[in-house]
Amino acid sequence: MMNYLCIDLNRELPPVLALGAEQKNTVCLTRANQAFVSAPIGALNSPSAIEKFHQTVDSLQQELAVSPVAVAHDLHPDFYATRFAASLEIPAIGVQHHHAHIASVMAEQRVSGAVIGLALDGYGYGPTGEAWGGELLWLEGANMLRIGGLLPLPQPGGDKAALQPWRMALAVLSRLGRDNEVERRYGDRLHAGDIALLVRRGVHTPLSSSCGRLFDAAASLLGVCHENRLGMTSAAVQLQCLVRHPRVYAQGWRIVDGQLDLLPLFEFLLQCDARTGADYFHGTMIAALTDWVVQACSEYTVRKVLLAGGCYHNPFLRGGLFAGLAAEGLRVVLPARLSVDDSAISLGQAWVAAQHLAASVNGYQTGAGAPIGVTL
Numbered sequence: 001m002m003n004y005l006c007i008d009l010n011r012e013l014p015p016v017l018a019l020g021a022e023q024k025n026t027v028c029l030t031r032a033n034q035a036f037v038s039a040p041i042g043a044l045n046s047p048s049a050i051e052k053f054h055q056t057v058d059s060l061q062q063e064l065a066v067s068p069v070a071v072a073h074d075l076h077p078d079f080y081a082t083r084f085a086a087s088l089e090i091p092a093i094g095v096q097h098h099h100a101h102i103a104s105v106m107a108e109q110r111v112s113g114a115v116i117g118l119a120l121d122g123y124g125y126g127p128t129g130e131a132w133g134g135e136l137l138w139l140e141g142a143n144m145l146r147i148g149g150l151l152p153l154p155q156p157g158g159d160k161a162a163l164q165p166w167r168m169a170l171a172v173l174s175r176l177g178r179d180n181e182v183e184r185r186y187g188d189r190l191h192a193g194d195i196a197l198l199v200r201r202g203v204h205t206p207l208s209s210s211c212g213r214l215f216d217a218a219a220s221l222l223g224v225c226h227e228n229r230l231g232m233t234s235a236a237v238q239l240q241c242l243v244r245h246p247r248v249y250a251q252g253w254r255i256v257d258g259q260l261d262l263l264p265l266f267e268f269l270l271q272c273d274a275r276t277g278a279d280y281f282h283g284t285m286i287a288a289l290t291d292w293v294v295q296a297c298s299e300y301t302v303r304k305v306l307l308a309g310g311c312y313h314n315p316f317l318r319g320g321l322f323a324g325l326a327a328e329g330l331r332v333v334l335p336a337r338l339s340v341d342d343s344a345i346s347l348g349q350a351w352v353a354a355q356h357l358a359a360s361v362n363g364y365q366t367g368a369g370a371p372i373g374v375t376l
Helices: 047-064 080-087 097-108 165-175 179-186 192-201 211-221 234-240 263-269 274-300 315-327 342-358
Strands: 004-013 016-018 028-038 070-073 092-094 115-125 131-140 143-150 254-256 259-261 304-308 331-333
Touching: 004 097, 004 342, 016 047, 016 342, 028 047, 028 342, 047 080, 070 080, 070 342, 080 092, 092 342, 097 115, 097 131, 097 143, 097 304, 097 342, 115 211, 115 274, 131 211, 131 274, 143 274, 165 179, 165 192, 165 211, 165 263, 179 192, 211 234, 211 263, 211 274, 234 274, 254 274, 259 274, 263 274, 274 315, 304 315, 315 331
Parallel strands: 016 070, 070 092, 115 304, 143 259, 304 331
Antiparallel strands: 004 028, 016 028, 115 131, 131 143, 254 259
């Protein structure tokens, strides 16, 4: 027998196979009013992981005696699971990454009605190819509306910036009009001057609303970590380890047209030492996110807030947001049996896709098109 987690749902749904995320992959299969989530498989970037992925897909269906009527997958067209979904002889339904994050909490915690979801992580493919990672969402049932995002910043070199936090620091310096500080701060980094020039010109610097990349930028600007040598979260973890008492810089953020702009915080951090900066970065981010969510809840008349995404592994961020939002009279919900990270994505995908099938929604979207249930 394979190892899987059984989640009791608040309604009976059609059988759907969900293929999860590219990192921390899991597979999910729904049966009646239950969802079965496999043990984590890992990243689908090696022959052994892909073999285990196929074995898990087959074993789930055989052991549960379920033939799915549709398959749900991430929107990224280059992910292995997306291509695999397209090869199956059942409808393939794309579900946006952050939609799935929040939907996984709805499914696990049996939440009904309209909610505000705050998804914070490193990366997720947006409906038209954008790099998302700090998203404020409204959800009801299987439908999702993106009502805000972190102010997008250039990500020099694309995916390379996730491995080299100093690249995000260059992007912040550029946005603050402090390009003259690049040589002093990063002159020892190979091609730092050339990359700063590319940022100014907007070349090879796709925009990203990633919360994870903000942690990277702060860690580098404070001299804590310039290279993510131990994985894409090592800079954020090192910064977190310096926190003593989170503190708030009251002028550290702006909210404009639904976007949360934390550049004033970064301007302030440039004059801080590492420990002081770590305190102010965490405290101000918590206060800013709380303000952002509270405003959205008021505008949309919603009292339930769901939190999901890998950034919530940070105990200061998770605990601070929970306390701040609860103090405003909001019901705050986090996953309990599943993780906040990408290992819960398959459950969210299944929940969204199965509800659409149950509602007899027509016009399945496959590949990298706009997913069902999303309004931009």
